[in-house]
Amino acid sequence: MSAYDELMAHARETQALAQVAGRLGWDQETMMPRAAAPQRAEEMAALEGVLHARRTDPRVAEWLERAEAPDAAGAAQLRLIRRAHARATKVPARLAAELARVTSRAQGIWAEARAAEDPGAFLPVLSEVVALRREEGAALAEGGDVYDALLQDYEPGTTAAELEAMFAALRPRLAELRAAALDRPAPPALSGRFDPAVQHALAQELAQAFGYDLSRGRIDTAVHPFSSGSGLDVRITTRTDPADPFNCLYSTIHETGHAAYEQNIDAAYLLTPMGEGASMGVHESQSRLYENQLGRSRAFTGWLFRQMRARFGDIGIADEEAFYAAVNRVHRGFIRTEADELQYNLHVLLRFDLERALIAGDLAAGDLEAAWNDRFAADFGYAPERPSDGLLQDVHWSVGLFGYFPTYTLGNLYAGCLHAALRRDLPDLDDRLAAGDPSPATEWLRARVQRHGGLMEPRALIEQATGEAPSEVPLLAYLEEKFGRLYRL
Amino acid sequence: MSAYDELMAHARETQALAQVAGRLGWDQETMMPRAAAPQRAEEMAALEGVLHARRTDPRVAEWLERAEAPDAAGAAQLRLIRRAHARATKVPARLAAELARVTSRAQGIWAEARAAEDPGAFLPVLSEVVALRREEGAALAEGGDVYDALLQDYEPGTTAAELEAMFAALRPRLAELRAAALDRPAPPALSGRFDPAVQHALAQELAQAFGYDLSRGRIDTAVHPFSSGSGLDVRITTRTDPADPFNCLYSTIHETGHAAYEQNIDAAYLLTPMGEGASMGVHESQSRLYENQLGRSRAFTGWLFRQMRARFGDIGIADEEAFYAAVNRVHRGFIRTEADELQYNLHVLLRFDLERALIAGDLAAGDLEAAWNDRFAADFGYAPERPSDGLLQDVHWSVGLFGYFPTYTLGNLYAGCLHAALRRDLPDLDDRLAAGDPSPATEWLRARVQRHGGLMEPRALIEQATGEAPSEVPLLAYLEEKFGRLYRL
Known part of the structure; x- marks a missing residue:
């Protein structure tokens, strides 16, 4: 040999x-x-x-x-x-x-x-x-x-300086947008009790619609939704809250993004170092694109509204437009994992800046709470009322995950780039999404990104898929257009 | 160190x-x-x-x-x-x-x-x-x-000659007993449809009654029931047939015997070579004793009859005595795993003799079918009608398990010895069994056998627990008494 x-x-x-x-x-x-x-x-x-x-x-x-x-x-x-x-x-x-x-x-x-x-x-x-x-x-x-x-453990080939350049352009625009949206009347919200068994059944259909192959996977219940495994055995979990079906449905679409990525890697790379997603950032780009740019789009939510009415009866919302606004509701809150698409990255940027300061030795752990609360107030306009809403909300730092948080926002940036590119290539995508079929988009992602596994470094992978160097521009344009229209800004 | x-x-x-x-x-x-x-x-x-x-x-x-x-x-x-x-x-x-x-x-x-x-x-x-x-x-x-x-892989310290001495005494008496029982009118049988969910719930209660600790285990569904794991994580499986609740209930009690053995080993031996059952034979002695000598006893089946009536309504059987006869029904059949307590060992002895001949080189694989069918006819009085009822019924030999089959019958012999001893020590056991409580017996087994794990060699373990050298005598006496009474022989 x-x-x-x-x-x-x-x-x-x-x-x-x-x-x-x-x-x-x-x-x-x-x-x-x-x-x-x-x-x-x-x-x-x-x-x-x-x-x-x-x-x-x-x-x-x-x-x-x-x-x-x-x-x-x-x-x-x-x-x-x-x-x-x-x-x-x-x-x-x-x-x-x-x-x-x-x-x-x-x-x-x-x-x-x-x-x-x-x-x-x-x-x-x-x-x-x-x-x-x-x-x-x-x-x-x-x-x-x-x-x-x-x-490098999470995003090989990327530096904090590269991230900082993109993140710095993101932060003020997001803070402005969120303030403007929250100044507007709150959109409608779901009401009713949503049978967990029906949520599970719908979640399973959504996972399959987004390309999850259940002959090589399974869906179970866990406290926190996650995806695990590669190749022929990629499993996801979800959870149900009878008052909040979006939690189950959108976390399932999100985990399906991770799982389909692993399932769609070229079979020739099975059980080799290349047989896994390229990085945490690229992984998150798939899960967020499935969840947000596709799953929370006007076209797809129209289909989902009809599905939910058929399965749950009256859900407290009158029409597709109101449902779209409810799905994309911008709301006050302290918890990153519960944040809407508009505010999510502000949470992540806070952690990125604080953890760099901790690792650089510029911030002592003893000063972390004050630093957190000041920064939160600066970006969100109000301060956490208790530590579990502030610096104690995430498990990450306790287990030593420094360098992990920025991959969440990098994933969103990559999702923005990929979404802009696939929309250019698929002018009729909304017609298919409106029929509950995201497969032209997921097929585009399979062919351009997912099948390659670890063949390319993350940035190079996104660049060859989109034809452009990654930047924050497409994500910002998408968010400004979407929330500008939703909140008449 | x-x-x-x-x-x-x-x-x-x-x-x-x-x-x-x-x-x-x-x-x-x-x-x-x-x-x-x-x-x-x-x-x-x-x-x-x-x-x-x-x-x-x-x-x-x-x-x-x-x-x-x-x-x-x-x-x-x-x-x-x-x-x-x-x-x-x-x-x-x-x-x-x-x-x-x-x-x-x-x-x-x-x-x-x-x-x-x-x-x-x-x-x-x-x-x-x-x-x-x-x-x-x-x-x-x-x-x-x-x-x-x-x-030695399955029953360390035991020789085929030792087994042969006990098995030879067993075979003619069992063949006689089975012929006599099958000459008698058939006992009543269950009738009705038994909701699988209710079967599962009752099986779980039975497992707990027999001492299975669900905080260190779980019960799932599989094609073939089995027990797996040691120490703090010992899982069992079962299956349900809507027409035959005994399949689920008694296989669960059987697997509980295996699982409780593993759970009851002294915690000081956790994750050490001693932290597992002493042998396949000793393992099978626990599972068979739980299932048969306890679970199919007159006293316990009286309690089970009332439970089944309460949960399933009319089960086609009028009283406890008829239920006891139905649970212990001796019936014609070709398949070892479906055999009743009386005939089961005849199936095993057939395989023991044939596999020794194969390994000794006295029997060629090409002559196996004829040898199987002749031997089956000699012991059961009729021949298999198709290979899946004969030499193709068990997976064991295909995966190379030679030396494994005799541990099934050795387990039954050990169960006979242990049962005789624990009955001497627990004169009031039937009162507790009649109330659905086998714990005096399972506690006796925990203290005398299970907690020791691999401390002693199998024969020595049984001998110290019973005070006597293992033999076929107690099992034969038990079977002759039980089926003699049931079939008025």
């Missing part, structure tokens, strides 16, 4: 084991008996140990030195294997173990502090997490920028 | 990974999307490769040489680790891979041959499987008996 073939055989087994770890995670959130957690923690730790040993295996370095890629896909495989190996070997085992230990503890402390509305109980351990991630970032950066090094 | 501590830390991770493999198996039978099978096969193969590498790790041999057990439990751990290591290292990697490949293919061929009623399509690959298992048995036996070597 050639060095390349040996390397790929090894990588293939590693990918298979990573899929097993993912399935354990799925099981934990959906099926696991409640008292099994301590045993599961040992099972996961043992499997993570196996994966770490494989990623740092010295043979990988030897194979990489000698391997010759047979083609462009092979070159991409080598790029991804080289990156994962470098990532795994640069971090000392002692530091990796310490990070696992402290973030596991910090997550529990965060949950308790959040329930008790007591940031003081959380900030000391957050300080520890920040210090460890700074140390890890320094090991990865090898003299370069520490935050950029952390960002 | 001492050699013992290093060895145990390694063994603990191996056990954790083996639990993960078990959970994948559970997922495959209950949750996996149907088109995911090819990917799952690679995931399982990768995980099995990891487990094999750990079991044959040369460090294990070094640690074993230097390890000193701190106590009796430690000595048992070393015994189990030594056995697993020897087992894994004696079989050449080439042979292990060949066995995996051929049995995987043979299972598919068996399923097709069974559907087509065509033994000729199956027997050539069965020949290959037998040859490979003979080769494996020879490698394991190192000059000793090949069949005994295979038996």
